[in-house]
Amino acid sequence: MDEGNKALRKDEKKDLNTRHYAGIVAMIVLWGVCFAWYALPIAPDAVEHFYSRGVYRYIVGAVATVTGAVPFSVMLVLLLAAPCLYVALWIGNWIYRRRVLRLSHWRGAGWGIKWMLFFLPALWLWFVLFWGAGYQRMPMEERLAFDVAGVNEEEIKRIEEGLLAIIHSDQPKRESDRNVERAVNAIAEAMAMTVEEWEGRPIRMPKRVKATPPGLFLMNGTSGMCVPFTLEPHVDGGLPDTSFVAVAAHELGHIAGVCDEGETNLLGYVAGLRAKDPYARYAVALNIYRGIKRKSNEARERATQRLPQQAREDLERAREASQRYRIDWLQKWSWRAYNQYLKSQGVKEGVQSYGRGTELLVYAWRNGHVELPEPVPATGENEPAKTE
Secondary structure, three states: OHHHHHHHHHHHHHHHHHHHHHHHHHHHHHHHHHHHHHHOOOOHHHHHHHHHHHHHHHHHHHHHHHHOOOOOOHHHHHHHHHHHHHHHHHHHHHHHHHHOOOOOHHHHHHHHHHHHHHHHHHHHHHHHHHOHHHHHOOOHHHHOOOOOOOOOHHHHHHHHHHHHHHHHHHOOOOHHHOOHHHHHHHHHHHHHHHHHHHHOOOOOOOOOOEEEOOOOOHHHOOOEEEEOOOOEEEEEOOOOHHHHHHHHHHHHHHHOOOOOHHHHHHHHHHHHHHOOOHHHHHHHHHHHHHHOOOOOHHHHHHHHHOOOHHHHHHHHHHHHHHHHHOOHHHHHHHHHHHHHHHHHOOOOOHHHHHHHHHHHHHHHHHOOOOOOOOOOOOOOOOOOOOOO
């Protein structure tokens, strides 16, 4: 009986060694592919044609349909469960190797380290395949043949006046008008139509944007996140309704396959302004209006005072939510880290790329991708303007 057990353990050890060397080979291959992706980048037009308008369409259609079918965040569940499962497997494997196979403690300890070196490049390639390759696509200015002549003050003023007209005309008149789910669905629908118009290929957009526990993002100075591994758009649950809708438009833009932050802002802006739901248009127009850079504090104050009362209150609620949860040192650290991440993906401007949204909106307006109502002379400081 003992001889039989010894023979069995010997066979198990032989199989274990075979799997060990196969794992090392697979690990080397995975790291090699990761290195090749960044050392030998693919031409942007090839990424655009084969990935962004090809492979990614099928991935998002399949994955977002599954993850979007449940109300909770699949990624948060994975983040909580995966480390626990990994540690449990590591301990179990350690015990098995020591007690059954009579191997040393070092062989048991090495199992976790070896598989960590395997999982890291696997996660890296998962990220690249599901979303990250889109960082290498053609710039939106080239894709849409924008007129990129310098933006002048008259154009910014025209955009500002058009946004102000939308805010006045589409502001919610009853509390029931503030339907976040309906507004997000309208933005997702408008975004799908916009992407198909711009890129000539349909795309399936998730209808649900998931709220996180309040403060999860706001504590580090952000407000939402697109999770590339599960293609789930998330918005901080601590945001008030109007801000939630505006941030949701941005995160949906990422799900549509746009990685650059400024370009994502533009897609969210256009989809929001094209949405059939008035509250969606109001929320996005208010977000753009707030983000326009003005020359002085006095100019910003004058622009704010031109808003209707509830719009000013919505901006104040957003500011209060940001201050309530923000942790200053964490915000500084996370933004520095995110800045380096963006640059590592080829976004030269880093976090400064967010600021391109208004400039790109002017380009899109020049090219007829955005329609804004004509400015109406004000007849009172906060009297609603009317659109034609």
